[in-house]
Amino acid sequence: MTDNQQTGKAFRLLLVLLLSAIAGWLAYAVLALSSSPAGLGEQVVTHLDTSGVGNPVTAVLLNFRGYDTLLEMAVLLVALLGVWSLGGIADYRESPPGPVLDTLSRLLVPVLILVAAYLLWVGADAPGGAFQAGSVLGAAGVLLLLSGWRLGNRFAGLLLRAVLVLGLGLFVIAGTGLFLIGGAFLEYPPSLAGGLILLIEAAATMTIGATLAALFLGNRPRVEPDK
Amino acid sequence: MSYIILYALLGVGLFVLGLYALIIHAHLLRKILAINVMGTGVFLVLVALAARHQDAPPDPVPHAMVITGIVVAVSATALALILMLKVYAATGKTELHDGKPD
Known part of the structure; x- marks a missing residue:
């Protein structure tokens, strides 16, 4: 037994030494970086006029590197499909929410939806955008799920699936449409870019919010047969 | 400049701590x-290094990458939790x- 403990201690010491070396190496790598890098920032600022939005981060996310964001929406969908295909959790016990949680969630959820809409709208010209708005919507969904609310039968089937693929679907449709009318994939014409980005962001917001809440629930909402 | 290095080193520390x-x-x-803490360290390094330029605004490309990364990390965590x-x-x-x- 003491032998085992000693090996454990020796192993731990070795690990700490090794990780200290890695930490030192990484810190050196960070410190050795030049203080005036030739980043992509200047290029983004130069082409910001053609992107249709005024916020450089939104311009990068939805326009210049829109392909990344498209694939990222696909990752979200695949993760949710993975969670659903694992069949959820068998013993999902629920307790009725306390009066504070119940009342507070009723008060907070409308405010959260309003905040999400604001973040989505303001994302064109200031910090904000689809991901932030989607996260706020997802938080509202988690709050509702925690206070015992579940999707009704009418919404748990086709409508929920439609919302979950809306973001990715609209992205792909917009990209392919632009490709077919003569541009490149996801290359927005500057005159249409602002509107297209807002449309795609609105769809992405709803999808991100719904996906995050669905990931939190873990189980696929079951459509109960009508009584 | 120095506080940017501080944030970046903090990110490195978080990464190693998570590891x-x-x-x-x-x-x-x-x-x-632990994997989530490691990811947070990477995000912190990226966001800190985006602001390295002295008098230019922060580079938006790493910021966009971090926003994408956070959502991917959340969904990967959800999948990992279900697997667990x-x-x-x-x-x-x-x-x-x-x-x-045994």
């Missing part, structure tokens, strides 16, 4: 949390079998 916890703990939930619950349901353990006979 240590990932190796040392056998409990799967702790491993998942499935392992627990199947084996009654919250650790992975290490191949040694």
Whole structure:
């Protein structure tokens, strides 16, 4: 037994030494970086006029590197499909929410939806955008799920699936449409870019919010047969 | 400039701390949390280094990458948590079998 403990201690010491070396190496790598890098920032600022939005981060996310964001929406969908295909959790016990949680969630959820809409709208010209708005919507969904609310039968089937693929679907449709009318994939014409980005962001917001809440629930909402 | 280096070094520290916890703990939930801490360290380094330029505004490309990364990390964590619950349901353990006979 003491032998085992000693090996454990020796192993731990070795690990700490090794990780200290890695930490030192990484810190050196960070410190050795030049203080005036030739980043992509200047290029983004130069082409910001053609992107249709005024916020450089939104311009990068939805326009210049829109392909990344498209694939990222696909990752979200695949993760949710993975969670659903694992069949959820068998013993999902629920307790009725306390009066504070119940009342507070009723008060907070409308405010959260309003905040999400604001973040989505303001994302064109200031910090904000689809991901932030989607996260706020997802938080509202988690709050509702925690206070015992579940999707009704009418919404748990086709409508929920439609919302979950809306973001990715609209992205792909917009990209392919632009490709077919003569541009490149996801290359927005500057005159249409602002509107297209807002449309795609609105769809992405709803999808991100719904996906995050669905990931939190873990189980696929079951459509109960009508009584 | 110096506070940017401070943030970047803090990110490196978080990454290594997460790596240590990932190796040392056998409990799967702790491993998942450790990977999340490591990811947060990487995000912190990216966001800090985006502001390296002295008088230009911060580089928006790393910021966009971090926003994308956060959402991917959340969905990967959800998938990992479900897998952990499935392992627990199947084996009654919250650790992975290490191949040694019991």
